[in-house]
Amino acid sequence: MAKPKVLFIMGPTASGKTDLALQLADQHESAIISVDSALIYRGMDIGTAKPDAATLARYPHALVDILDPTQAYSAADFVADASREIDQAVAQNRLPILVGGTILYFKALADGLAKLPEADPQLRSELEAEAAQLGWPAMHAKLAELDPLSGARLKPKDSQRIQRALEVVLLTGRSIETFWQEQAEKVLPWDIVPLALMPGDRAELHRRIALRYDLMLEQGFQSEVEALRARGDLSLNLPSMRCVGYRQMWQYLDGELSAQEAREKAIVATRQLAKRQMTWIRGWQGAVHLDSLRNSEQLLAQTLRQI
Template sequence: MPLDARPLAIAIMGPTASGKTAFALDVAERVGGEIVSVDSALVYRGLDIGAAKPTIDEQARAPHHLLDVRDPWQPYSAAEFAEDARRALDGIVARGRMPILAGGTGLYFQAVLDGLAAMPAADAVLRADIAVQAQARGWRALHAELAQVDPAAAARIHATDPQRIQRALEVYRLTGKPISAWQQEARGARLPFRVLKLVLAPADRAVLHERIARRFDAMLEQGFLDEVRHLRALPSMQMVAAPLELPAVRAVGYRQAWEYLDGQGSAADFRERAIAATRQLAKRQLTWLRGGLDARWFDPATDRARLDAALGLFLPAS
């Protein structure tokens, strides 16, 4: 049987606050790797503290890719991410280094590893119209509308996930065909790499919830609200008619901070809403991860020996 000559890559996946960044850095230093961020918030400049972007010191420990590639008022699609990520992966391999994909955005992982089905391009007018309807009726009402025209998509998309609700309704209204049907059609080419997929997830959900709360409190101490104040004050951001509809501002924590700075609720209420939203994000991430059949799961607190063994079996003998 011929040897598998595909280049190697490591994918480190998991819910938010599960320790992916620290582990990815450890692996990069161990194997001579470069990290490709797979995170839909980290692509935006200025989303640093609240998005847990690797610090300057952490970025100095290993080269990082796909951080700060857009301003927060600019669009960035999963298809663009896949193209940029594959280019970064090819460059890492050409330099004789090990690519390490690390993050928690399932759609981005799907886009780069498996390819995406061809989809109609975004329609700015229709998207704006859906946003206006959401302001008037609420995203739950639009999710109920989606359930009538595309039950499969509505079952996957949470009623508190406006970005995906908007996109699913946009595709249906543009084409008359549900987005779930589009997604079942032929995808682009799979990534021509041999990938070790590792999921970091605490076995006890309460542990993850505690980590989320501790990390958010640390973000507040580091100046998260000042970071959001700075974003709000940027001239280009002030020109946006509906900033809360921007994907960057809808990132978990940022939306709640933006609303708080708009005068909604107390500081304590803001904290509780942000932590609750982060826990819901983690739940959605875990649901997506359970749908994969070829990833290995590890508790980062107790399974380090098993993680090291999995890496050792995957990596070529030195």
């Protein structure tokens, strides 16, 4: 008996993933499941380019607006939640369409997760305090000494991954890299159809990124971040506030950056994110690459042929 198909729509930011998913939903009895580490948060709408309320009402997206920005969410959480949503869609004879740009989540679902030790809240607090005092480049140097493999792989400003790698090596005496290498192959109950929306023109993608950020500003992104800051329980140490755009706007509101600097840094950070996403996707074996800059009818026709 053939396994049910599950469609992955992966791509860099501003590549038109959501638009394609909505067009597919008009053609197929389907269930859209978000694969985005920012869209999970309530109250973070403009800066994440979250579909508006009318769109979400017409095309419900699972795993959108499921957490408060104070809460953490891991790849393991995603795998559990997405697996449940996929099974539910399959039981209802709907095509699961997983769409987003958090490639780590896609890989965790497809390949399985390494059996990493659980986070230790006390150790995490100690590392955060140390980082606040010394800075993340110093923490990166510490990691390079304790775990040369991770130190070589991670960049000095990659605070989230540096912190996790330090936690693992301090808790276990082992490099996090060795856990990844032991990762077990997963036998999935579905057949994954991986589609990669990859822009054929890098300059056009960069233009779209800049236009989208300026549109966010027009839509009230500054007010959105002001409201988040006013809560008093959020900070730049939280994963939610490290999201591209939010960090730079927060720094502007703190007086660390001018408005122009915040805009430029946010756009550059988004370009860098897109570059990382494309690097991950290029390494995905068997992915069907589609030029995301083609007209939407061509893109839809190409996608329908895959399913």
